[in-house]
Amino acid sequence: MSDFFEQVEMIASRSKVAERQALTEEATKTSVILPFLQTLGFDVFNLDEVVPEFVADVGTKKGEKVDFAVKIDGKIAMLLEAKPATTKLGDVQFNQLFRYFSVTEARLAILTNGLEAWFFSDTDEPNKMDKKPFFKFDFQSHDRAQVEELARFQKNSFAIDAIVEAASNLKYTRAAASYLKGQLEEPEDEFVRLVGKQIHDGSVTKNVLEQLRPAIQSALDEIIRDRIQDKLSITFNGDKRPSPEPREPSSKDEASSDDGIDTTEDEIAGHMIVRAIAAKHVPIERVTIRDAKSYCAILMDDNNRKPICRLYFNSQTTRHLGIFDSEKQETKHKIEGPADLYRFADDIEKAVLAYSS
Structure with missing residues (x-):
């Protein structure tokens, strides 16, 4: 895994350069996207693994192309559509990727601009690409957990059923987190009423609702503070380094003690x-x-x-x-x-x- 982390950091460096210098889609492909596929373990020079400009007829549309089809054991495992680094993925229309998803055996699609990679599957309806990605990876800003999640897509450990199951879990977890974050910032009436029924005797009228809202919001804040404090206690209780031996104060120490x-x-x-x-x-x-x-x-x-x-x-x-x-x-x-x-x-x-x- 340590080698994979190092390779991802190399892609991060490439991404930073591409953000400044890659003005076209081809430049982004060469500088970041192909090295990214190599990092996942695919031979980008082997057409049995990576097929550029993959063509398939979709209904009445003939000869449409998706940038890359990635194969494992001769079967299409992933489709990848590339955009230039100058493009924001949130502004991109990915209809082509959506259409190709339904006519190939791929259950995974990637949209990337060399700065981010958005991963899609079919967790809502079989063989129909979801409208929202289940995982977003920022090449330049990520933590260890996100790199470990990215490692799922390596060729040597690729297991589509496990990926789709994880995608479904991620989707619901993030949806729940987004909802709860909204309630933390500004609790909705239905949320306050739900909690209010557990802590208030009698009907939760509009007046009661307004009385309970700040109390529930404060309770949510307190829960978060307590959880962070628990982590803080665990962190420092687990730090068993010995205290330094006492020493006589030096003249430098005495000088610094008078610096105000x-x-x-x-x-x-x-x-x-x-x-x-x-x-x-x-x-x-x-x-x-x-x-x-x-x-x-x-x-x-x-x-x-x-x-x-x-x-x-x-x-x-x-x-x-x-x-x-x-x-x-x-x-x-x-x-x-x-x-x-x-x-x-x-x-x-x-x-x-x-x-x-």
Whole structure:
């Protein structure tokens, strides 16, 4: 598996170059898509495995082509349609791929622009390609779990029944996650009523509904905080490295103690929370703290060129969290204390993933 991870990272590098330089579909195919198929274990120079410009008659349409048909043991296993890196997949009409899916034995279709790969199957209706992908892989931004999912499509381990079963599970899991995320942000009346029937004696009237809504929303927030805190406890309880031996303070230590920098308990708590959020993507040791007079920086690899966020906790009246985007531009958000960092978990994860390689 380690070799596969390394090969995927090479594709990630190619994708970044293609995003800047590949202006045509052919350039995208050559620079990213064919190497991607090779990474999955297919011989792109063998027509028994990869057939470019695959032609099949679809009803009254004659001579239509799909960019690649990928074969295993002489049977078409996957269809792949390529788009230039300059194209957003969300804007693409993939009718050709949809039509070909129904007239070939393939049960898997891939749409890619060299930046992302969208995977489709027939989980809704047999032999009819789903309208939505069951898996999206971002070549430039992915975690270990997503690479492990991608490994399912390697030639040497390709099992279509297992893939389709996983696709069905992924589809429902992600649909449920999307629904629950919506309820977390703004609970719908039906959701509040469903929960309300379990916790309220009597009819759930409109007035009761409005009274329960903020309580249910707070309860959902509390559940998420508790789960993250549990992961935090497990992470640090499992860190059994011995404490360093006590030593006499050096003159350098004495000088630094008078520089006006005092790392507070809240800043340390903020560091621990960021580590907990980052733990599912990177080893927690990579998330470090570096205090300064005006802010406390949370960095990746103790490198000030890899900022994750900044904690502005020195003021007695207001506190802020600084979040960095992909361009390392900082946006400040007013917060009450360390616990509010959980509200920005998605932004923190994005910053961590940018430096995860």
